Each structure stands twice: as structure tokens, then as C-alpha cells.
Amino acid sequence: MSPLAVSFAATGALLLVAGAFGTLAARALHPGADRGPERTGWGICLGLSAVGLSALIASLGGPEPRLGFAMLAVALLSIGWFSARQEAAGPPVVSSGQPLRPAHILLQVSILAGVLFYTARALIRPMGSIDFLAIWGLKGRSIFSAGAIPAWLSSSELAGFSHPEYPLGLPLLYAGIAGVVGTWDDHAMALLFPVFQIATLLVLYGWLRRRGTERGVALTATTLLALFEPLYSGFLTGMADVPLSLAMLLLGTALSDAIDGTDRRALFRLAVASLLASSLKNEGLFLSAVAAAVAILSGGNTDRTRRFRVALAAAIPAIALTALVRAVRGAAPLRDFDFGLISPSRFGELLGRVGETISIDFHIAARAWILLPAIALLLATGVAAPWATRQLGLAAAALAVYLALPAFAVLGPVWLAETTLFRTAAALAPLAAAGIAGRFAPAGSARDLRS
Amino acid sequence: MATAPRRFNRDYFVFLESARRALPPGVRGVVLYLPGADESAFYLAVYEFAPLPVRWNPARPDPGWIAAIYGPERPAGGTVVRELPGGVLLLPPAPLSGEPPR
Numbered sequence: 001m002s003p004l005a006v007s008f009a010a011t012g013a014l015l016l017v018a019g020a021f022g023t024l025a026a027r028a029l030h031p032g033a034d035r036g037p038e039r040t041g042w043g044i045c046l047g048l049s050a051v052g053l054s055a056l057i058a059s060l061g062g063p064e065p066r067l068g069f070a071m072l073a074v075a076l077l078s079i080g081w082f083s084a085r086q087e088a089a090g091p092p093v094v095s096s097g098q099p100l101r102p103a104h105i106l107l108q109v110s111i112l113a114g115v116l117f118y119t120a121r122a123l124i125r126p127m128g129s130i131d132f133l134a135i136w137g138l139k140g141r142s143i144f145s146a147g148a149i150p151a152w153l154s155s156s157e158l159a160g161f162s163h164p165e166y167p168l169g170l171p172l173l174y175a176g177i178a179g180v181v182g183t184w185d186d187h188a189m190a191l192l193f194p195v196f197q198i199a200t201l202l203v204l205y206g207w208l209r210r211r212g213t214e215r216g217v218a219l220t221a222t223t224l225l226a227l228f229e230p231l232y233s234g235f236l237t238g239m240a241d242v243p244l245s246l247a248m249l250l251l252g253t254a255l256s257d258a259i260d261g262t263d264r265r266a267l268f269r270l271a272v273a274s275l276l277a278s279s280l281k282n283e284g285l286f287l288s289a290v291a292a293a294v295a296i297l298s299g300g301n302t303d304r305t306r307r308f309r310v311a312l313a314a315a316i317p318a319i320a321l322t323a324l325v326r327a328v329r330g331a332a333p334l335r336d337f338d339f340g341l342i343s344p345s346r347f348g349e350l351l352g353r354v355g356e357t358i359s360i361d362f363h364i365a366a367r368a369w370i371l372l373p374a375i376a377l378l379l380a381t382g383v384a385a386p387w388a389t390r391q392l393g394l395a396a397a398a399l400a401v402y403l404a405l406p407a408f409a410v411l412g413p414v415w416l417a418e419t420t421l422f423r424t425a426a427a428l429a430p431l432a433a434a435g436i437a438g439r440f441a442p443a444g445s446a447r448d449l450r451s
Numbered sequence: 452m453a454t455a456p457r458r459f460n461r462d463y464f465v466f467l468e469s470a471r472r473a474l475p476p477g478v479r480g481v482v483l484y485l486p487g488a489d490e491s492a493f494y495l496a497v498y499e500f501a502p503l504p505v506r507w508n509p510a511r512p513d514p515g516w517i518a519a520i521y522g523p524e525r526p527a528g529g530t531v532v533r534e535l536p537g538g539v540l541l542l543p544p545a546p547l548s549g550e551p552p553r
Contacts, residue, residue, distance in 0.1 A: 134494040142502035152480075152504040159504065161494070 001228040007188040010181045014051070015195050021073045022047025024080030027270050031087045038126040038206030042269070044199040045250065045276060048173055048192075050076060055176035059148045065179025100215075107163055107219035111201060114226025119194040121229075126187040127238030135162045136239060140174025141184055154329045165332035167325065169279030170240050187236075193237045200430050202244040203227055207253045207434065210262075213441040230426040237296070240281050240359050247277035248287055249430040252394045255291045256387040258310040259298050268311040280317035282334075283398065283424070288318035290397045294390055322388035336416065337408045350407065357406045378436050388438020395431040398424075463492060464522060464544035465498040466537035470519045473533040480504040498529055512543050515546040 001009075009333040023043030054068035062068060094251055127137060139162065142150050151166070152158045156281040177192065178184040201222050225230075250273035250436070257266035277284030287332035295310035365372065379392075402424045409416035474481075481500045485492055485508065496519070497505045514520055518529070521538040529541040 029533055130494055133491075133498040138501055141498065146502035150502050150504075155504075158480075158506070162497075260472075346531050 001407070004187065007181065007183060007185040007266055008191065011177060011185065011188040011191050014177060014180050015048075015191060017126055018047030018051050019044045019067075019195065020047070021076040021080075021269050022050065025076035025083070027083035027087060028079050029265055029272065031083060031263075031265065034202050034210065035206065037202040038210065041199040041202035041206065041246075042250065042272075044195060044202075045246070046076065046079070046272075048195075049276065050369065051176035051180060052169060052173035053176070055143060055179050057171045058179060059143055059172075059175075064147075065176050066182075067174065069180050071137075094447065099402070104215055104219055105261050107216070107223045110223045111219070111226045114223065114228075114232070115194060115198060115201070117229075117233040118197050119191075121232070121234040122190045122237040123187070124194045124234060125275060128186075129235055131184075132238030135166065135172065136170050137186060139163055139168060139171035140178070141170055143168075143175035144178040144184055149329075154332065156332060156335070160335055163332075163335065164329070165282070166240075167281060167284070167322075170243060190237050193232075193242055196242045196246050197232055200249055203246070203249055204434055204437075206265075207384070208437050208441075211256075211438065211441065213437055217437055217440045221433045225433045228426070228429050230422065231429050236423055236426075239423075241423050243282060244280045245427040246431050247273060247280055247284055248394070248398075248428070249434060251277050251284075251287060251291055252391040252431050254389045254435060255294060255310070255314060255394070258313060259295055259307070259390070260387055261306065267309060267313045267396070268287050270310065271317045275317040275321055278321050285318045285322050287394060288314050288402065290394055291315075292351055292411050294393055298390070316319075336410055337423055339404065340410055341408055353407040353413055357404065357417065360414050360417040361403050361421065362407065364417055367422065375436070379439070382436065382439025385441060386404070388435050388441070391431045391435030391438065393435075395428040396429055397434060398431075460492070462537050464495070466521050467496055467519075469535040470538070471499050471535075471541050473535065474500075474503070474517065475532060475542070477513060477515075478503065479518045480506065480517075482506045482509055482512040482516050482518045484508055484518065484520045484522075484525075513526055514543065517542055 018225040020043075021041050022045065024042035025046050026039045029046075030041050050072040051065075051069055053072055054065040057063065058065045065073070068315045113181060139153055142153060148301075153162065154164045156164060173192070174189060177189055181188075204225060205218050205222040208221060209215065213221075231245060233241065251270070254266060254269035254273045257263065258270045260266075270291070274284075274288040278288055292311040292315035295307050295314060340346065341353065401423055406413035406421070460504055470481075474548040480503050481496075482494050483493065493505070493507045496507075500519075501548040506513075506516070517532065519538065520526070520541060525539060526541075529543065532542050
């Protein structure tokens, strides 16, 4: 067996074990027999978090990642066991009972094909985008090799190019995988990315089904997402966009569940999602704040106290994590942006940049010319449902910021829009898929509203 | 940051790998001298030398840092740690206070 094959086997085995233990523990987030796909998707996230946490613990002087992960795996197992015991005494769950049609099987095969295509794209060569080398991979490899978080990674002079202001969730996950497997292999580690995709698809399908969407619609949305190459590309493999797209879906779905009070664990899921999203990218912190605003502004049958609690569950974990990291590592400036442009003395300059930004935004949006009319048509033909519209609201808020931010780019609007707009917008696809598909659910079908 | 995929210059990669393996213990960082200004080459070096910090074409190397010079030029002085495929590894005090080798 070649060293590369051994590395692939070890990494694959770790991801399987982490996913399995995480899925057991995810019973605490998703109790009930009808939660299989969602629970597995969330469980994969919990398992991977344990791997990343093992690197963090080791970097703080705790046990080395292999032992740390073993201890965390036992903790996950214990959580799963206690949750299963509680669940056994709970009410029975009624199955949806819709028959599987040939078209459904075809869609399932298409989803599998989407996963296989992405796996091939991700594994065709070692992870190697410039952002992986200079940011995510650099930090992960440094933490793994040093057994700690090197102080120079926080230095704007030595590591400014690697954005010290970015959260360390993904680098810690890389370092955890390398620590548990015992070697740094940026080829085998790419296996992680199809796993992120699988988790995203499971959460999307499971959530749509649980909220009453017909199987065919849920499968179609999942298929389209699985085959969405702008997100699941070889180019983005290694960067934070794919895991962030998963975390944003967790946040959006948990937000809707919490506002509607679908179950007692929804608030807890929202807090976990807020933590995960803000640990990956600064956009996660922003989206958690937007989620809190959505909760406060949501009307309907939701009482004010509940809305306030939901807003706190969305905002507090993200804010607390960000504040803790800044307290420990120091506050690093957002080096790509010049918000001094907002001052009255530079209003003329800002105005010119806004014009330039609008122009480049349209230029880049034109590349998605085939996609935009299709989305518009789907939005026009579906029926608004608050639980689905919230996903679109989160995606729209993020998109609006992505479209506007180039005006403040230090290196100019064209540079920022050209390098980030398409991929950051692509990462909103899971949220958009959930929001659009939800518009095709039968009216008043949001079942599972037991409290 | 620009996000073009990694384009390997095989000779440069071999140089970096050889330099990484030849780094003496106790080195605090690497100063990298490249002919020409290629950001992607710098980022590849930063990644390869992790967890050591890397400076690109500084006027003077910091104490305790080692110089990795890619290309045929050899500055006078300094202690050659290892001749490498495509370059050399030099230990300070190296007379690198002037222009980087071209």
C-alpha cells in the first residue's frame, strides 16, 4: 500500500468515525425517529468539531490530538446514550409514509452522482488554491507542526497576508485531522470537502421533508444543490466557503425552527449553529447578527419573549466566541477594507467607488445569466411561507453585503469583486435552495410543530 | 486575495522541499530571496516552511533566521548550510544587507 493510499485510508476512517460518533451525539439536537438525515448532517458537524477541538486543546497544552479526540469521542458517545435514554420515554413519531416513485430513485441517483463528481473534483490534486496556501492551509499546517498556535500568525507584519482577523475553525480542523492521523497530507485531507457536501445535502433534504415539503420537491432541490459546481468545485476545495455554506444552512434552518417552536431543541441547535458559523468566517458572525434581527422582527404567532430568546440564541454564541478570540489573540483590523471612506471628507471618493462597484457587480452577475432568470421564475411561481422565506432573507442580507463591500476594498472594487463575489455568492446556494424549495410545500404543511 | 489555483514550477517546488528538509534545528524563520516578484511563489514558500514565518526579499535577515536563495546567484559571505537543487540555504550572519540576488 502506497503512503498516499495509507493517508487516504486513515483520513477517510477518521472522518467516518468522527461522523458516526457525532451522529450518536446529534440525538441531543434532533430527537425523534423521523430526524435521520438531519441528525446525520448535524452529527457530521459535531464529529468534525470534536476533531478541531482536539487540536485546540493540544495547542493550549492539553493532551495530544489523538488522545484528545478519543476523550471527546467518549463524550459524544455519552451524550448520545443519555439522549437515547430520554428519547425512549418520549412520544412515538408518525412516519410521513409517502411512496418512493421511479422519479425519486432517479433523483437519488443524481444526488449520488453530484457527490461523486465533487469527490473527483476535490481529490484530483492536492488542495492548492492561493487562499489555501496563504490562509487556511498555512494556519492549519502551522498549528499542526508547532503543536500550538504560533504567535507570529497574529502579527500583521509577518502574517498580514494570511488575515489574522479570520477565525481559526477550519485551520484547527485541518490541524486536528493531521494530528489524529499523524501526518500532514493536503491531498488526503481534501476528503473533508465531499463530507461537508454530504452533510449539507442531508440537512437540506431532512429539513425540507420535516417542514412538510413533498419528497419530489425536496429531492429536486437536493439534486440541484449536489450538482451545483460553482460551490462544489475543485477550486474552492480547501477554502472556507464550502463549510461556511453548511454552517449558514444550519443557522437558517435552526432559526426558522426556533421562531416557529417546532421542538424543544431548536434553540439549542440555533446556538450551536451560531457558534459553528462564527468559528469559520467573519461572515458567520454577521449572519448570526442578521438571524437575531430576523427573530426580533418576525411577526405572526410568535410572542415577544420567544422572539427575544431566539435572538439571544442566535447572537450570543457568535459574539461570545468572537470576543473571546479577540481577548486572547488581540483584535486584528479588517485589512482588505477602508471604512474611513464613510467620512464626509471622502464622500466624493466613495461615490466614485460605488459607481465602480455597481458596474463590476453587474459584470459578474452577467456570468450567472442562465441561473438568475431560473431563480426569478421559481420565486415567482412558488408560494411564500415564513419558515422558508427566512432562509431567503438571510441569503439576501448576505448577498447585499457581498455586493456592497467592494466599494470599501483597499485594492479597489474590481479587485475584491473579481476575487470574491462569485464564490461567496455561490456559498449562499444551500440557503437559497432551502428557501426556494420551501415555497413549493403545500400550504399549512409545516408539520412537526410539537413543543 | 487573488485565488488562482496553484501552478507548480516543479524546479521551485523541489527547491522548497529540499530547503525545508535541510533546515537546521533552532531556526526562527526563513528569509526568502526570489528572482522576480511572484506572490504565488511566496505563498507556496510560506506554506511549505510552516510553522516558521517567512519574509520575502527583506533588506536584512533577522537574527536567528536562515536565508533560502532561489536561483544561480550566490552572495559573498555567510555560511552555506546546504547547496540545494536550484538554490542554496545560507546561515546568518549573511551579507544580505544589500539588494537581493538577481
